[in-house]
Amino acid sequence: MDEVNYEKAYQHWSSVTSNVEGMLGGYERLHLPDVNYSKKLLDELTKKKLLTNFKRALDCGCGIGRITKHLLLPTFTYVDMVDFAETFIEQSNAYISDEGNSRIENKFVESLHTFKPEKGHYDLIWIQWVIGQLSDVDLTNFLRRCQGITNNGCIVIKDNVTRQDEERIFDQNDNSWTRPLSELRLLIENSGLNIVLERRQLFFPKNIFPVYMFVMKPSDVT
Numbered sequence: 001m002d003e004v005n006y007e008k009a010y011q012h013w014s015s016v017t018s019n020v021e022g023m024l025g026g027y028e029r030l031h032l033p034d035v036n037y038s039k040k041l042l043d044e045l046t047k048k049k050l051l052t053n054f055k056r057a058l059d060c061g062c063g064i065g066r067i068t069k070h071l072l073l074p075t076f077t078y079v080d081m082v083d084f085a086e087t088f089i090e091q092s093n094a095y096i097s098d099e100g101n102s103r104i105e106n107k108f109v110e111s112l113h114t115f116k117p118e119k120g121h122y123d124l125i126w127i128q129w130v131i132g133q134l135s136d137v138d139l140t141n142f143l144r145r146c147q148g149i150t151n152n153g154c155i156v157i158k159d160n161v162t163r164q165d166e167e168r169i170f171d172q173n174d175n176s177w178t179r180p181l182s183e184l185r186l187l188i189e190n191s192g193l194n195i196v197l198e199r200r201q202l203f204f205p206k207n208i209f210p211v212y213m214f215v216m217k218p219s220d221v222t
Helices: 006-014 028-047 066-072 086-095 136-145 181-190
Strands: 056-060 078-083 104-109 124-128 154-160 169-171 176-178 193-200 211-218
Touching (some): 028 066, 028 211, 066 078, 066 124, 078 086, 086 104, 136 181, 181 211
Parallel strands (some): 056 078, 056 124, 078 104
Antiparallel strands (some): 154 211, 193 211
């Protein structure tokens, strides 16, 4: 079976143009429906009181800061960013406004397979279009390290899944997996998290993989 190779993944993303088109793999038209539906999710979490504090969020696999700029900074007082590509982190300074940059406390250059979020620090950890770059073991361990969120905080994964009845698919270009929905749910469960809300992204083209959002909390507090 193919397996993720972090060096190959780094080489791929280091060659990608540092703009929205590059971050979305040539699908810049996904940007607005993506952000709008993510905002709808945060509104739902607020109304259901699944998320009640909005001081600090973490953007995992942040790239140039697309999610930070358009989703997290309008909602949270402070945001931290983490990505393994230093060129993306550097470009984020220009992409995000001066006012936005003033509310970004940390920009970490590190892969998620080694990154350790500070415990008791984040009200929301947002993980989008990056888990395919992690092996099953490293994804499970990373999710375990994310469980030190603040009281009534949330962890959100937003990512592609394979279509119904498809097995996991390996992409040789960016060295990543697309997992079946059932496998991803099991990985989340095995990491000690409960899915408290699950939504499918709407208004995306039919020729791309389905995209799901999973809202999670540590199993010992739900």
